[in-house]
Amino acid sequence: MHVFRTTTxxxxxxxxxxxxxxxxxxxxxxxxxxxxxxTEQIQETVDAEITGLTEQYRLSGIRRLVLVxxxxxxxxxxxxxxxxxxTGEGLAGNVxxxxxxxxxxxxxxxxxxxRLDEGEGAEHRALARVEQLPGGFRLxxxxxxxxxxxxxxxxxxxxxWLIGLLVVLGLAxxxxxxxxxxxxxxxxxGTTQTIMAGDxxxxxxxxxxxxxxxxxxxxxxxxxxxxxxxxxxxxxxSDNIAHDLKTPLTRLRNRAEEALRSAKSEADYREALEATxxxxxxLIRTFNALLMIARAESGQGREDxxxxxxxxxxxxxxxxxxxxxxxxxxxxxxxxxxxTTVRGNRELISxxxxxxxxxxxxxAEPGPPLVNGAPAxxxxxxxxxxxxxxxxxxxxxxxxxxxxxxxxxxxxxxxxRSRSQPGSGLGLSLASAVAHLHGGELxxxxxxxxxxxxxxxxxxxxxQSAPP
Numbered sequence: 001m002h003v004f005r006t007t008t009x010x011x012x013x014x015x016x017x018x019x020x021x022x023x024x025x026x027x028x029x030x031x032x033x034x035x036x037x038x039t040e041q042i043q044e045t046v047d048a049e050i051t052g053l054t055e056q057y058r059l060s061g062i063r064r065l066v067l068v069x070x071x072x073x074x075x076x077x078x079x080x081x082x083x084x085x086x087t088g089e090g091l092a093g094n095v096x097x098x099x100x101x102x103x104x105x106x107x108x109x110x111x112x113x114x115r116l117d118e119g120e121g122a123e124h125r126a127l128a129r130v131e132q133l134p135g136g137f138r139l140x141x142x143x144x145x146x147x148x149x150x151x152x153x154x155x156x157x158x159x160x161w162l163i164g165l166l167v168v169l170g171l172a173x174x175x176x177x178x179x180x181x182x183x184x185x186x187x188x189x190g191t192t193q194t195i196m197a198g199d200x201x202x203x204x205x206x207x208x209x210x211x212x213x214x215x216x217x218x219x220x221x222x223x224x225x226x227x228x229x230x231x232x233x234x235x236x237x238s239d240n241i242a243h244d245l246k247t248p249l250t251r252l253r254n255r256a257e258e259a260l261r262s263a264k265s266e267a268d269y270r271e272a273l274e275a276t277x278x279x280x281x282x283l284i285r286t287f288n289a290l291l292m293i294a295r296a297e298s299g300q301g302r303e304d305x306x307x308x309x310x311x312x313x314x315x316x317x318x319x320x321x322x323x324x325x326x327x328x329x330x331x332x333x334x335x336x337x338x339x340t341t342v343r344g345n346r347e348l349i350s351x352x353x354x355x356x357x358x359x360x361x362x363x364a365e366p367g368p369p370l371v372n373g374a375p376a377x378x379x380x381x382x383x384x385x386x387x388x389x390x391x392x393x394x395x396x397x398x399x400x401x402x403x404x405x406x407x408x409x410x411x412x413x414x415x416x417r418s419r420s421q422p423g424s425g426l427g428l429s430l431a432s433a434v435a436h437l438h439g440g441e442l443x444x445x446x447x448x449x450x451x452x453x454x455x456x457x458x459x460x461x462x463x464q465s466a467p468p
Contacts (some may be wrong), residue, residue: 012218022168024159031155039127042143043108046129048143049079050104056132065139066092080113080126081141086136103138106130110145115293152368185211200228212362252279296366303430305438307460309347311336317350321357328361331377340382340389341460344438352434353391353407354381355427356453360395364450365416388440396450405444 016232057065066083073081073094083092084103096116103110113126187205194202203224204217259272312338325332342349361379379394400408409432431453432442440457 003210005065012170012177016166016170016174019170020163023162023166027155027159027403031152034151034155038148038151042145043125043129046079046127046141046143050129050131053139053141054131054133057137057139062091062135062137069093079141080115080128084138084140088138092139098140102128103130105138106132110143113142117289173191181213188217190241197225200231201225248279254278255279264390302348304345305343306346307341307343308349310340310342310349310457311338311382313346313350313353314380314391317353317357317441319356320381321361324358325361325378330361330364332357333377333379335379335381335383340384342389342438342457343460344457345434348434348437349391352431353393353457355431356393356455359427359453360393360397360451364395364397369402382461387459389459390454391457392452392454394447394450394452396447399446399449399451400444402446408444409442426451 017066053065053068056068069081069083069092072078073092080093080095080096082095082103083091084099085091088103094116096114096118099111102111108129110125110127112123113128114120114123125143125145127145128140131139131141133139184205184207191202192203200262203221206214206217206221208214255275256273259269263269263272302360314334318332318334322332357378364378376396377390381390381392383390383393409428428442428444435442435455435457438457440455443454443456445452445454
């Protein structure tokens with residue numbers, strides 16, 4: 001089954017193994033510590049017995065010691081006792097046999113033994129201490145280890161059951177969790193296959209638990225929303241390119257063909273070539289604008305950013321377009337009294353502002369409202385507002401309806417359906433792309449009457465957010 005190849009199931013097995021090792025360690029430590037405590041208790045008990053019996057021998061002699069040992073050896077559940085001569089002949093006790101050589105040296109020893117009242121073949125283990133008494137007598141006192149062995153058997157039996165239970169529960173839990181996660185992953189896989197098949201409207205399902213899979217699905221859905229917008233924009237761009245570039249290319253070809261067919265003199269050829277050059281310049285400007293937009297949207301230009309004075313840019317753009325405005329009977333008013341520093345690419349900001357001024361001159365007709373008896377001028381301002389610098393261009397033309405302000409920043413979008421005015425519909429798109437590159441935005445507002453286009457940029461030194 002593919003369930004066993006999933007990462008979730010493998011992680012479950014890893015956690016199960018880690019937990020099993022931890023349980024083994026804890027139970028092993030418990031068994032070792034219990035064994036140590038039982039051994040210490042046996043040693044304390046035997047030491048106390050040895051001390052008492054040795055004192056009996058010192059005070060009353062060997063006969064008294066024999067009587068005491070015989071009395072204690074006959075008690076139910078008694079310790080092990082054995083008193084022998086230096087030749088190994090037994091004098092008193094309840095031990096029938098020992099491992100050979102146990103009585104040859106003093107100290108602690110773990111040995112096999114058989115009690116006197118047990119038949120041949122019965123064998124136990126005991127922890128005993130051998131003491132050499134004056135006169136060559138040897139005294140052994142010990143304690144049976146059955147209690148310790150029984151406790152260890154209980155611990156190891158519990159360990160076996162616990163490991164078995166862990167394996168069963170771990171595998172069952174792993175299969176349950178893996179199946180649950182796998183169902184969600186399979187649902188995501190099905191959605192991605194739908195998207196790859198061409199349905200960009202598909203979105204990954206969100207369970208609503210707020211876990212990491214939900215967060216991942218949410219981020220991927222946001223990415224898919226962005227991709228859908230980009231793909232829709234790409235389709236619109238393709239359609240607009242086919243419309244906006246096909247016409248000038250057709251005119252270019254027709255003029256060349258007309259010149260070849262009807263030109264009679266050098267002057268006719270020169271006129272045709274000049275018209276061809278003008279048409280080519282328009283196409284080049286369109287492609288340059290597209291490249292500049294692509295450059296801004298891809299993040300290029302950040303490496304050339306520096307602290308620049310937005311007020312100086314306003315004055316430079318106003319000086320550049322003042323003759324053009326005068327030719328159309330319009331004036332330009334500048335409101336940039338103090339330096340307003342932004343961190344950005346001077347060339348791109350200047351081009352974005354120039355596009356706004358060019359649009360204002362193009363669509364603002366001279367006439368009312370009047371200011372001091374003259375047509376209201378195009379106003380270009382640079383001012384600070386909190387941590388933002390606002391560059392605005394306001395005109396008194398027809399403006400843009402609120403419903404179209406979000407759409408008009410797209411490439412090749414022109415609200416003038418006749419397209420009699422010169423231009424390619426890329427000016428606002430470029431201004432918006434430059435604003436986003438600098439961590440700002442382009443806002444289109446009502447100037448009552450006319451349009452106010454505002455490029456909002458962060459002040460120099462203010463942390464810029466990544467453009468969406």
